[in-house]
């Protein structure tokens with residue numbers, strides 16, 4: 001029978017099928033961070049249970065970490081406690097731990113692939129919704145709750161109903177200035193934030209085939225924002241080249257065997273999906289969001305839709321625009337902005353810094369803009385320096401910070417003040433996401449760069 005990539009990976013991990021119930025599902029690799037793991041460890045302790053396979057769990061600190069002066073003690077007591085709990089739990093149970101200041105430290109969804117922990121055909125979970133990022137490698141990866149984190153630690157399995165399958169095909173050629181973030185924001189605008197609910201998505205078509213691994217991670221990362229359980233892309237030579245030689249990737253004969261298996265991980269030609277969406281790449285413009293959920297996105301040259309043009313209640317829509325200080329029919333280009341955030345597990349990789357630098361090169365940061373440039377990991381930070389990007393950024397008036405989630409959700413010191421506008425390369429523009437009262441405009445690294453040098457929303461295509 002013809003099957004999909006998703007079925008192949010899922011079915012090979014079912015330990016037991018429960019009649020009319022969820023599957024008992026084996027987890028190959030498990031990531032933990034300081035926010036969602038402490039309570040899971042407390043649960044283990046209270047029940048006197050140990051961690052079954054400590055070598056399958058990897059800990060990194062990212063959410064509560066400061067992005068300057070990381071060599072100094074963390075000032076915020078709550079953050080310091082969370083970080084200490086992660087460190088102590090990892091030590092007690094024999095789990096590898098990349099804490100603050102560790103050379104391998106960074107955002108969980110950046111360091112996993114970087115170290116070859118993320119592999120094709122694997123099942124990967126983390127108590128974090130953007131675990132979907134790892135699907136870029138042909139893994140089934142999704143976020144879980146704290147009680148499931150405890151379940152994985154103790155049994156290496158969770159109970160999961162199998163989601164339905166959706167395929168999103170994007171074919172044709174992307175126009176200049178349109179990148180992976182725009183593709184994802186366009187898809188979410190089409191589907192809305194609930195259009196993917198109940199589904200696991202496979203991204204297919206030549207746009208994804210031609211996309212870099214970094215770009216594929218950006219797209220898979222945002223799957224959760226359309227409500228999907230996760231998203232994945234079939235592994236190919238680009239995937240294998242990215243992984244070869246990385247710390248936890250198989251080596252020698254084991255590598256050859258693994259690649260031979262990974263090559264079988266594709267959807268059969270006549271496999272059927274529960275839902276399918278076809279998009280023409282040429283229809284996608286550089287995107288910007290104007291509202292308070294990631295589905296409220298439009299092309300930069302478009303105007304804010306009228307309440308009667310959008311799905312959902314008129315009242316909610318108007319409330320959202322009021323929060324943003326915007327109005328129906330507003331033109332986006334030219335709106336003044338205050339902050340720019342380049343970073344997060346969506347766009348905190350080297351390719352994102354290259355794209356940002358390309359635009360700001362030879363220009364200067366606008367005086368009215370506060371810019372936070374935050375690499376996703378120390379590896380990315382080192383690459384920025386090695387490639388000479390730091391010099392260009394410094395010349396243009398920017399400062400590079402240290403790795404972490406930073407202003408993506410402001411669980412640390414990087415908070416956008418109330419009422420201020422931030423063009424952000426992150427993934428969520430909910431009310432208060434970047435700090436109480438903050439107003440977030442989600443966009444690509446080049447859109448962020450264009451805003452950073454002009455001080456207002458600018459079509460990045462004008463700056464090439």
Ligand SMILES: CC(C)[C@H](C(=O)O)[C@@H](O)C(=O)O
Nearest residue numbers: 035036063127128129130409
């Ligand atoms: C803190 C964590 C549970 C949360 C998530 O699950 O996504 C965070 O990473 C986020 O992006 O909102």
Ligand code: SF4
Nearest residue numbers: 130344345405408409
């Ligand atoms: S960078 Fe943002 S989205 Fe990613 S894990 Fe951190 S807080 Fe969540």
